[in-house]
Amino acid sequence: MIQLNELTKTFKNGRGIFQLNFTVKRGEVFGFLGPNGAGKSTTIRHLMGFIKPESGNAEINGLDCWRESADIQHQVGYLPGEIAFPEGMNGYQFLKLLAGMRGMKDYDTSLDLLIERLQFDVHTPFRKMSKGMKQKVGIVAAFMHAPTVLILDEPTSGLDPLMQNVFIVLVKEAKNAGKTVIMSSHSFEEINRTCDRAGIIKDGRIIAIEDVQQLQSMQRKMIDLTLATKQDITVIRESNIEIVNEEGLTIKIALQGNYDDFIQTLSKCKVKNMDIHAQKLEDIFMHYYNQKERMG
Numbered sequence: 001m002i003q004l005n006e007l008t009k010t011f012k013n014g015r016g017i018f019q020l021n022f023t024v025k026r027g028e029v030f031g032f033l034g035p036n037g038a039g040k041s042t043t044i045r046h047l048m049g050f051i052k053p054e055s056g057n058a059e060i061n062g063l064d065c066w067r068e069s070a071d072i073q074h075q076v077g078y079l080p081g082e083i084a085f086p087e088g089m090n091g092y093q094f095l096k097l098l099a100g101m102r103g104m105k106d107y108d109t110s111l112d113l114l115i116e117r118l119q120f121d122v123h124t125p126f127r128k129m130s131k132g133m134k135q136k137v138g139i140v141a142a143f144m145h146a147p148t149v150l151i152l153d154e155p156t157s158g159l160d161p162l163m164q165n166v167f168i169v170l171v172k173e174a175k176n177a178g179k180t181v182i183m184s185s186h187s188f189e190e191i192n193r194t195c196d197r198a199g200i201i202k203d204g205r206i207i208a209i210e211d212v213q214q215l216q217s218m219q220r221k222m223i224d225l226t227l228a229t230k231q232d233i234t235v236i237r238e239s240n241i242e243i244v245n246e247e248g249l250t251i252k253i254a255l256q257g258n259y260d261d262f263i264q265t266l267s268k269c270k271v272k273n274m275d276i277h278a279q280k281l282e283d284i285f286m287h288y289y290n291q292k293e294r295m296g
């Protein structure tokens with residue numbers, strides 16, 4: 001379990017994170033979203049015990065992230081936002097070193113399985129690796145010791161869509177195994193596919209924490225309809241369906257869960273054409289990015 005209690009840090013320039021309060025339960029995947037410079041990495045760095053809080057604290061599995069950082073760093077799987085690998089090593093040498101430092105034994109199978117799933121040549125020297133390859137080594141390093149808590153800072157940056165999918169499966173497996181996961185991301189799609197809840201941070205403050213399923217149910221379906229006659233348009237107008245736009249015999253309507261109403265109304269009309277698009281989840285999130293602070 002991860003718990004933030006009034007976690008605050010003000011940098012000299014006045015930026016930072018302010019009175020962050022939230023909990024990530026065991027077995028939960030929590031997404032951390034926010035524009036550039038919002039404070040995601042700063043929060044995550046506090047969780048790892050790299051930064052001393054000015055006030056408040058963060059705890060992981062009951063341990064204080066600053067005072068007991070050595071234990072925390074041993075227990076969690078961490079993927080930094082920017083990874084500086086030792087240039088002179090190759091991926092395998094690095095992962096072996098890490099396994100040794102963690103006191104892992106018989107790690108070859110778990111390592112091989114992860115490398116196979118992420119499809120890369122682990123024996124490539126870091127200086128010859130692409131950004132995506134380095135990211136893969138970072139993911140293996142975070143997952144290889146099957147930690148109970150995973151802290152992932154923009155985990156899919158640099159990964160191609162196929163590998164993003166592999167990563168999403170890894171997170172789902174971790175969740176099903178009861179692990180606690182917090183991940184920062186700029187990708188709404190990724191949060192949608194992996195997270196139970198999402199916290200939105202802006203200017204160092206949490207402005208909303210939402211249940212991802214609930215956000216999905218807020219997602220409206222926009223339907224472009226071309227009807228045969230003016231009478232058909234009247235039928236729609238007289239129903240409870242929200243008309244967003246009307247142009248001759250073509251109308252745009254918005255649905256949010258009231259599908260039965262829509263189908264019954266439409267059965268009284270002659271429909272010549274119909275296009276359906278889901279409102280982008282991104283648009284729902286954008287609404288938060290653009291609004292002022294809503295919660296403490």
Ligand SMILES: Nc1ncnc2c1ncn2[C@@H]1O[C@H](COP(=O)(O)OP(=O)(O)OP(=O)(O)O)[C@@H](O)[C@H]1O
Nearest residue numbers: 011012015016034035036037038039040041042043
């Ligand atoms: N050591 C530091 N000294 C001064 N300011 C800092 C320091 N670390 C971070 N900041 C500032 O704090 C703010 C939050 O930065 P942070 O890296 O946490 O944002 P982020 O949400 O991770 O952004 P991004 O999406 O760009 O990675 C920024 O304005 C940043 O410039």
